[in-house]
Amino acid sequence: MARTVKVAVTGAAGQIGYALLPRIASGAVFGPDVRVSLHLLEITPALKALEGVVMELDDCAFPLLDEIVTTDDADRAFEGVNWALLVGSKPRGKGMERGDLIRENGPIFVGQGKALTRGASDLRTLVVGNPANTNCLIAMHNAVGGGIPKERFHAMTRLDQNRAEAQLAQKAGVKVAEVTNMAIWGNHSATQYPDAENARIGGRPVTDVIGHVSWLQEDFIQIVQQRGAAVIEARGLSSAASAANAALDHVMSMEQATPDGQFFSAAVPSDGSYGVEEGLIFSFPVRSDGQGNWSIVQGLELSSFAREKIAATEAELKEERAVIADLLS
Numbered sequence: 001m002a003r004t005v006k007v008a009v010t011g012a013a014g015q016i017g018y019a020l021l022p023r024i025a026s027g028a029v030f031g032p033d034v035r036v037s038l039h040l041l042e043i044t045p046a047l048k049a050l051e052g053v054v055m056e057l058d059d060c061a062f063p064l065l066d067e068i069v070t071t072d073d074a075d076r077a078f079e080g081v082n083w084a085l086l087v088g089s090k091p092r093g094k095g096m097e098r099g100d101l102i103r104e105n106g107p108i109f110v111g112q113g114k115a116l117t118r119g120a121s122d123l124r125t126l127v128v129g130n131p132a133n134t135n136c137l138i139a140m141h142n143a144v145g146g147g148i149p150k151e152r153f154h155a156m157t158r159l160d161q162n163r164a165e166a167q168l169a170q171k172a173g174v175k176v177a178e179v180t181n182m183a184i185w186g187n188h189s190a191t192q193y194p195d196a197e198n199a200r201i202g203g204r205p206v207t208d209v210i211g212h213v214s215w216l217q218e219d220f221i222q223i224v225q226q227r228g229a230a231v232i233e234a235r236g237l238s239s240a241a242s243a244a245n246a247a248l249d250h251v252m253s254m255e256q257a258t259p260d261g262q263f264f265s266a267a268v269p270s271d272g273s274y275g276v277e278e279g280l281i282f283s284f285p286v287r288s289d290g291q292g293n294w295s296i297v298q299g300l301e302l303s304s305f306a307r308e309k310i311a312a313t314e315a316e317l318k319e320e321r322a323v324i325a326d327l328l329s
């Protein structure tokens with residue numbers, strides 16, 4: 001047992017936390033040779049519920065689980081952590097857009113961004129709480145002064161990638177594993193652009209396998225953009241099992257070297273690639289070197305249709321940024 005990885009999860013007593021924690025503690029994410037320490041942050045009124053979650057984790061008797069810290073103090077939660085999964089925040093209800101949460105949830109990421117710089121150095125942060133891209137922007141701005149490189153801040157669009165892969169596989173009548181290179185561009189919102197033009201099914205362009213161009217340009221995009229709302233409509237609650245699964249897929253993709261010729265989707269600080277304004281937290285096709293570094297895949301072809309969609313989602317992110325400009329220090 002060479003290594004212990006410390007993982008902070010905020011909102012740990014919530015729905016996503018409940019689906020996330022057993023999988024991290026079981027070793028399914030970091031592997032069978034890595035011990036795990038969980039640092040669980042909640043607001044004070046939820047600490048009692050969190051106690052119940054800890055009781056259940058104890059009752060799983062996970063051999064790799066070294067330690068569980070529970071706290072309502074962000075400084076304590078982020079002390080020495082390697083990954084911070086920032087989930088804790090309010091979910092939207094029926095009829096809302098994720099961006100409607102911005103003034104309520106945004107301030108959470110000011111305090112947590114600052115606490116991250118006080119507590120952690122070898123850190124990667126994944127923001128799940130909505131609106132995820134802009135909350136991540138807030139956390140990053142409030143943390144970078146403390147020396148954490150901005151590249152360590154990511155927001156989650158992996159759930160959108162997974163949803164898009166599932167839709168393409170169902171339409172093509174193939175196994176989901178045959179779908180690769182599913183780029184999600186932009187915001188985790190109803191303006192995101194799931195890019196079928198650069199995706200592959202069994203190594204072939206999706207457009208060759210699914211000849212139904214109007215389905216790819218209309219229905220497919222809309223299904224993926226609206227999938228979160230559809231889950232809320234059906235379940236009465238926002239996605240949790242699939243969200244937790246996607247968060248862990250994100251962590252694993254960042255921890256492992258991406259296979260040659262492939263990429264995954266993550267919202268990361270734009271470096272100006274594809275003309276997207278530098279500094280926005282924007283979902284791109286990304287590769288990891290498995291040593292803690294990622295890069296945006298360059299040179300993908302974008303049709304005028306794609307460029308229009310990407311411009312629309314970039315415009316929305318700039319609007320969200322304007323709404324919380326006072327929270328960016």
Ligand code: NAD
Nearest residue numbers: 011013014015016043046088089090091128129130159243
């Ligand atoms: P939930 O209401 O079940 O749980 C949220 C938890 O966060 C609660 O236990 C609450 O007490 C806690 N919390 C609130 N403020 C906090 C703070 N300041 N510090 C620490 N904890 C705090 O919600 P959920 O279903 O787990 O969803 C959490 C967030 O994730 C929501 O914003 C939701 O919209 C978002 N989400 C994002 C994606 C994505 O793909 N990016 C997917 C699903 C859900």
Ligand code: LMR
Nearest residue numbers: 092098130228229238239
């Ligand atoms: C999702 O995509 O399922 C989450 O962002 C929750 C939501 O509000 O849609």
